[in-house]
Amino acid sequence: MSIEASVREFHLRVKYQGRRAKFNDIHDEHGRFGSGDGPDSVARAESSLHEKLPGAVVDFTGLQPPIARAIADRVSGLAEKYPEAASTLRFVGTGLGDAKKCGNIAGFSIAGPDIQSLKDENTIAVTINSTDVGVGMHADQAMLINEKQFQDGLVSAASVRDEQVGWVPPGCDSNLSRIDHEYGHVVCNYLLDDGKGHTPSASSTKDVGKMTVDFLERNANLGMQVSGYARSSVNQAGYEEGPTRLAYLGEPFAEAFSSRIGTPKSAWSEYTIKTDRLLGRVLPGGSSRKWGTA
Numbered sequence: 001m002s003i004e005a006s007v008r009e010f011h012l013r014v015k016y017q018g019r020r021a022k023f024n025d026i027h028d029e030h031g032r033f034g035s036g037d038g039p040d041s042v043a044r045a046e047s048s049l050h051e052k053l054p055g056a057v058v059d060f061t062g063l064q065p066p067i068a069r070a071i072a073d074r075v076s077g078l079a080e081k082y083p084e085a086a087s088t089l090r091f092v093g094t095g096l097g098d099a100k101k102c103g104n105i106a107g108f109s110i111a112g113p114d115i116q117s118l119k120d121e122n123t124i125a126v127t128i129n130s131t132d133v134g135v136g137m138h139a140d141q142a143m144l145i146n147e148k149q150f151q152d153g154l155v156s157a158a159s160v161r162d163e164q165v166g167w168v169p170p171g172c173d174s175n176l177s178r179i180d181h182e183y184g185h186v187v188c189n190y191l192l193d194d195g196k197g198h199t200p201s202a203s204s205t206k207d208v209g210k211m212t213v214d215f216l217e218r219n220a221n222l223g224m225q226v227s228g229y230a231r232s233s234v235n236q237a238g239y240e241e242g243p244t245r246l247a248y249l250g251e252p253f254a255e256a257f258s259s260r261i262g263t264p265k266s267a268w269s270e271y272t273i274k275t276d277r278l279l280g281r282v283l284p285g286g287s288s289r290k291w292g293t294a
Contacts, residue, residue, distance in 0.1 A: 041065030041068070041069070042065050042068045045060055045068035045071075045072040046058040046068070048076065049071075049072040049075055049076055052076045052080070053075075053079060053086055056091055057101060057103050058072075058091075058092050059092075059093035059095060060072075060094060061094050061097040061147075062094045062096045062147035063094060063145070063147050064150070067150045067153070070176060071145065071176070074176050074179050074180070075179065078180070078183045081286045082187055082283065082286040083286055084190070084283075084286065084287060085183075085186050085187045085191075088141050088190050089186060090103065090140050090141065090142055091103060092142070093144075093145055094145050094146075095111045095116060097111070098111075099111035099112070105141070110142060110144070115128065115142075115144065119144065119148070123146050124145075124146055124150075124178040125143060125145045125149075125179055125181075125182045126143075126146075127141055127142070127144075127182045127183075127186055128141060128143075129141040129189050141186060141189055143183070145179075150175060154174050154175050154176055155173065155174050156175065159173050159174060159175050159178075165228070166227060166228050167227060167229050168227050168228075168258070169256075169262060169263050169269075169272075171264065172227075172261075173262075174262075177258050178258075180258040180262065181257065181258040182254070183257065184253060184254030184255070185253075188212070188250045191208055191211075191212040191282060191283075192212050192246065192250075193209060194208055208288075211282065212278075215253075215274075215278050216246065216250065216253060217249065219252075219274055220237065220252070222271040222274065223249070223252025223255075223271045225270060225271050226255040226259060226269050226272060227259075229255060230251055230252035230256075230271075233251035234251075237249050256275035257275065259272045260272060260275070260276055
């Protein structure tokens, strides 16, 4: 290993240790269970999130109690900011619990192999709508969480490395930033599908879906600025068409959504600034009440 590589590895270790220290309030010295975690702690985290998402099944089977609490708090906060997009969520969790309880998305069992196979070694979480299973865009969606990626806590050496090398936006070096990213997909999918079945004034919604498609297409090259992952997704979009192309172009949007939370505003990319302005136009205060008038 070269001197330069050794120095880089040292800085990554220091940053990783520092980031882990920030989460010591919910982890013990092993980065796992904190004091006061009982056998019902995960169930309480599920219940607290279900209160914010009454239309969704929440299943944190396989997550450690502090991780379940942190994810529940994160998604709850995002649901408060974007409640109408949140109303499209039908499932949040690992899908490792009772199959009947976990239910289905687009006709596929969330606990079944077709959906569970989406959890690969690089996936922290994934948002699923009907596009992902080949039956077209649909407003209802599920956020699937990969429990294996949280075994080392909210911050891992991999999550810090991804931020250090620019694969994710600056400041987004926690696995919770990936939850933010997935919620960005929830919002983007909601906009693309005109909030089907979830908006108060259906007659004024069609322009929002068109506006969102136009934004993703027109700003695709700018989206490459947000992160290495966004750049890779835009490049792949060049080989695709239809819903698959839109899915790839939605990745910079989700990265920018995450960046709006994790990156200091002074360091936002131009695409992130434009995304923030778009959300201010189409979802002022998280609501679609002004659709057709903005």
